Amino acid sequence: MSAELQSVALSWQDQLPVLQIIIPFFAGPLIVLLGSRRLAWPMAFAASVAALVIAMMLLSRVIDGGFISYHMGGWAPPIGIEYRIDAANALVLVLIAAIAVVVLPFAKVSIAAEVPRRHHALFYAMFMLCFTGLMGVVITGDAFNVFVFLEISSLSTYVLVAKGASKDKRALTAAYDYLIMGTIGATFFVIGLGFLYMATGTLNMADLADRIALLGPNRTVQAGFAFIVIGMALKAAMFPLHHWLPNAYNYAPSAVTAFLAATATKAAVYVMLRFMFSVFQPEFVADSGVAAYIIGPLAVLAMFVASFIAVFQNNFKRMLAYSSIAQIGYMLLGISFFNHNGLTATMVHLFNHGITKAALFMAVGALVLRTGTTFYDRIAGMGRVMPFTGAAVVVAGLSLIGVPGTAGFISKWVLVQAAFDNGLWWMALAIMASSLLAVIYVWRVVEALYLKAPNPEAVHKEAPLMMIVPIWIMAGSTVWFGFDTSLTLGAAEMAATALLNGSSGLAEIATSAMQ
Amino acid sequence: MTLDYILGHMNYWFFVILMMIGLYIVISYGNLVKKIVGLNIFQAAVFMLYISMGKITGGTAPIFPTDLQGKIQIDPNIVYTNPVPHVLILTAIVVGIATTSLGLALIVRIREQYDSIEEQEILDIDAATAHAENLAHGQAMGGRA
Numbered sequence: 001m002s003a004e005l006q007s008v009a010l011s012w013q014d015q016l017p018v019l020q021i022i023i024p025f026f027a028g029p030l031i032v033l034l035g036s037r038r039l040a041w042p043m044a045f046a047a048s049v050a051a052l053v054i055a056m057m058l059l060s061r062v063i064d065g066g067f068i069s070y071h072m073g074g075w076a077p078p079i080g081i082e083y084r085i086d087a088a089n090a091l092v093l094v095l096i097a098a099i100a101v102v103v104l105p106f107a108k109v110s111i112a113a114e115v116p117r118r119h120h121a122l123f124y125a126m127f128m129l130c131f132t133g134l135m136g137v138v139i140t141g142d143a144f145n146v147f148v149f150l151e152i153s154s155l156s157t158y159v160l161v162a163k164g165a166s167k168d169k170r171a172l173t174a175a176y177d178y179l180i181m182g183t184i185g186a187t188f189f190v191i192g193l194g195f196l197y198m199a200t201g202t203l204n205m206a207d208l209a210d211r212i213a214l215l216g217p218n219r220t221v222q223a224g225f226a227f228i229v230i231g232m233a234l235k236a237a238m239f240p241l242h243h244w245l246p247n248a249y250n251y252a253p254s255a256v257t258a259f260l261a262a263t264a265t266k267a268a269v270y271v272m273l274r275f276m277f278s279v280f281q282p283e284f285v286a287d288s289g290v291a292a293y294i295i296g297p298l299a300v301l302a303m304f305v306a307s308f309i310a311v312f313q314n315n316f317k318r319m320l321a322y323s324s325i326a327q328i329g330y331m332l333l334g335i336s337f338f339n340h341n342g343l344t345a346t347m348v349h350l351f352n353h354g355i356t357k358a359a360l361f362m363a364v365g366a367l368v369l370r371t372g373t374t375f376y377d378r379i380a381g382m383g384r385v386m387p388f389t390g391a392a393v394v395v396a397g398l399s400l401i402g403v404p405g406t407a408g409f410i411s412k413w414v415l416v417q418a419a420f421d422n423g424l425w426w427m428a429l430a431i432m433a434s435s436l437l438a439v440i441y442v443w444r445v446v447e448a449l450y451l452k453a454p455n456p457e458a459v460h461k462e463a464p465l466m467m468i469v470p471i472w473i474m475a476g477s478t479v480w481f482g483f484d485t486s487l488t489l490g491a492a493e494m495a496a497t498a499l500l501n502g503s504s505g506l507a508e509i510a511t512s513a514m515q
Numbered sequence: 516m517t518l519d520y521i522l523g524h525m526n527y528w529f530f531v532i533l534m535m536i537g538l539y540i541v542i543s544y545g546n547l548v549k550k551i552v553g554l555n556i557f558q559a560a561v562f563m564l565y566i567s568m569g570k571i572t573g574g575t576a577p578i579f580p581t582d583l584q585g586k587i588q589i590d591p592n593i594v595y596t597n598p599v600p601h602v603l604i605l606t607a608i609v610v611g612i613a614t615t616s617l618g619l620a621l622i623v624r625i626r627e628q629y630d631s632i633e634e635q636e637i638l639d640i641d642a643a644t645a646h647a648e649n650l651a652h653g654q655a656m657g658g659r660a
Contacts, residue, residue: 144603144606147607147610148606148610151610151613151614155610155613155614155617158617158621159617162621162624165624165628169628169629170641170644172621172624172625172628173625173629173637173641175621176547176618176621176622176625179614179617179618179621180541180550180554180618183554183558183614184538184541184554184557186610187557187558187561190561190607191534191561191564194561194564194565194568194600197568197599197600197603198568201597203599203603314649314652314653314656315652375648375651375652375655376652376656377651377652377655377656378655
């Protein structure tokens, strides 16, 4: 009977999970093989649009709960590699794909100005590989597969960061530092997986979860957990493991920074969530005290220290990089609360901060195009000559602070609720206080942009439409998701419920794609 | 801890020692190439961890013998070593090579731009650049910032 069923051809809809990865993955090498500068961008753009459509279709199928299990090559898990999509990763998939689709048109102009022409085709190939890696990290249900995709995305990220070298040679050292730190992080992650494999003999996440639960307290599993959390914390730039981030973001080409800031650390936070809640059960993590005694305090430190450093920056782009570290603090704080609202806050902030930072870093790119750098003295008064870019900075800046009516407010509101759920009223005050620091650093930019005479050396012209439209799509969506929260909050709540329930176990053949 | 226990876990002791040596080199050495070497030792230690755990006492290579007709003969009495960790580590070795080559390529570019591969010299050059930038910015902002 089973042999007969196995031979039934899958409809194209059942193949969506693998198409999600394969389309951008093949776009990369294809761009290199064709080697055409004119074809590179359209191919990259078409592949990301296809990925976004697929991600939306996947999200629509899992937003009401449940999950899709796809078996690579027809090999059933736990032997074969499984792709598993539920509300938590479908939301992240949509975020990453949407950011890629919006950033690419922006990149066409920005990269043309910042990267030598002969590197353009290779640049888009690398961009596609990085995109594939991030999508793969999020979609897969196999622990070792996470590592492979993580390294695909990381290695291409190092190259993308180093591409900033034609503007500033410090991009090279930034990329080198990132390579060293990123490799240590990824290797820690592999060591952790090794320990888990030693104790359980499996690599499928759902199977791992079942077997870890059966094992009971086990020192090998605990060691594995420690390695995995540290490795991912490095990739997510958890304070104080953030050393690589400010330089990498500051010296990378603007389009790369916009893409990375909105996606790369988010994917790492997602993997951390996935391992803490779906692989190790919530009870295991609660017993270890990692969330309450390590992630929580470090998150609060990040919120204050990184925001404080951001206040004293004299460079818009670098300020935003430090602000990113602080914002990751909010996401980790949500995890450390360890309740439903906390995880909802983490998921929803992951999304909201992604779109906010994409808007801001793209605005940085527009300013770089016209002024050359983003030091406050150089961008002085540019808000008056570039009204659309300036207004987008203000709108996204308000979302960064968390003003009501913007997406940033929604995530902070849920986060404060989570603090009250745990009876930590002073934590709610801390969230407010660190938002006040955000007011200061955003105000410094607004002051520079509007309250000074325009910099006479800069080109006094609004950024081209190819930049303004992506910037405003992102800035507009920070306002949109500040009012219409059904998609973001709905998916985030569903994700939080799924995560808190722990693993949903190995997929039954009946529910899987191999029906 | 008996002698048997210590000797029996020889591979794992080597893993711990090599890993620590590698990590120490990455952190303490200022030469960029030496850092990459340290990273390689660190990764090689992990390869050793994986390969060690695939070994089963008395296990042989996991290849099923075939008879003359090409049919697979499985003898239930033979213990096979677990091949999965070896396969995993093949992937990790490829990743390691990619990382090393990218790191070395970056060093070549750094050498072209900075004329040095010593971390301290590069940091000094970067610090001087940053200082000049900050000074220019401060003067442009009227000595206020």
